[in-house]
Amino acid sequence: MPIDPGRLLARPFPVIEHAYMRRDTQLYALGLGLGGDPLDAGQLRYVYEGQDGASLRALPTMANVLAYPGFWAREPDTGITWQKVLHAEQEIRLHAPLPTGGRVLGATRVTALWDRGEGRGAFMQQTRELTDAATGQRLATVVQLNLLRGDGGFGAGGSPGAPPAPHAMPEGAPDHVCDLATPAQLALIYRLSGDLNPLHADPAVAAAAGFARPILHGMATMGIAAHAVLRTVLGYDDTRFAGMRVRFTAPAWPGDTLRTEIWVRGDVVSLRTTAVERGAVVLNNARVDLR
Structure with a gap:
């Protein structure tokens, strides 16, 4: 049965209040492999509060896990064939530095639905606005694009136009290359920041999905690529980090060496990440x- 696009576009979501502590901010960074070099002061600022207790910074990509509504596509009222949902793209736009602890509010809505035709699926875009619960400060906008592989062909009622075109990559050799090793247990650490999908932890679940082993979370891969930019281009100055958009093209495995090729063109940094092995x-x- 096709999905009802009007109903999906108007679907209400409760506003989620997410309370977190400095420890959660540190755990998120550890789940991306930061702190792997205990002598690297740039990495330490995201995993260690410092002797003054106030030196900790939140990684910009932590916006991905704050006030996250969960995998709501599997709820019966959506009509979505949830077993065939593929996470295609993720984007964050930062409006203010993320607090290292406190309470944030997340307001989610379905912002677009594009039909690709019978048998070809549909693209669904959801947007989450994050605000500081105490001050009302707008913190970040998080945009997720999913391919609903089993739900194309609904016809009228979708959104006009087409999904945003992929970011065009520059030609020529990259300006920088950054290799970051991922420990074998990285997915088991990253999942403690809120994404408990057993695909990333249970070998039997991974095998049933067609994978030889549990895979790394896509948004963890995004965070590792952001780390590469922070390390190579920004000298760990996250105040210059204004936003990020990625397209997921293949799963990474915990234990992979992730090589990020980086092209810098003014305030736009283009990147591609490869599992080297x-x-x-x-x-x-x-x-x-960049700002």
Whole structure:
């Protein structure tokens, strides 16, 4: 049965209040591999509060896990064939530095639905606005694009136009290359920041999905690519990090060495990330916007 586009576009979501502590901010960064070099002061600022207790910074990509509504596509009222949902793209836009602890509010809505035709699926865009619960400060906008592989052909009632075109990659050799090792237990750490999908932890679940082993979360891969930009281009100055958009092209595995190729063109940083040992491009058509 086709999905009802009008109903999906108007679907109400409760506003989520997410309370978190400095420890959660540190755990998120550890789940991306930061702190792997205990002598790297740039990495330490995201995993250690400092002797003054106030030196900790929140990684910009932590916006991905704050006030996250969960995998709501599997709820019966959506009509979505949830077993065939594929996470295609993720984007964050930062409006203010993320607090290292406190309470944030997340307001989610379905902002677009594009039909690709019978048998070809549909693209669904959802947007989450994050605000500081105490001050009302707008913190970030998080945009997720999913391919609903089993739900195309609904016809009228979708959104006009088409999904945003992929970011165009520059030609020529990259300006920088950054290799970051991922420990074998990284997905088990990252999942403690809120994404408890057993695909990333349980070998039996991974095998049933067609994978030889549990895979790394896509948004963890995004966070590792952001780390590469922070390390290579920004000297760990996250105040210049204004936003990021990535396209997921293949799964990464915990234990992969992730090589991020980086092109800097003014305030736009283009990037592509490859799992070196397998030669698999895991992120492509990606960009970081600088302030």
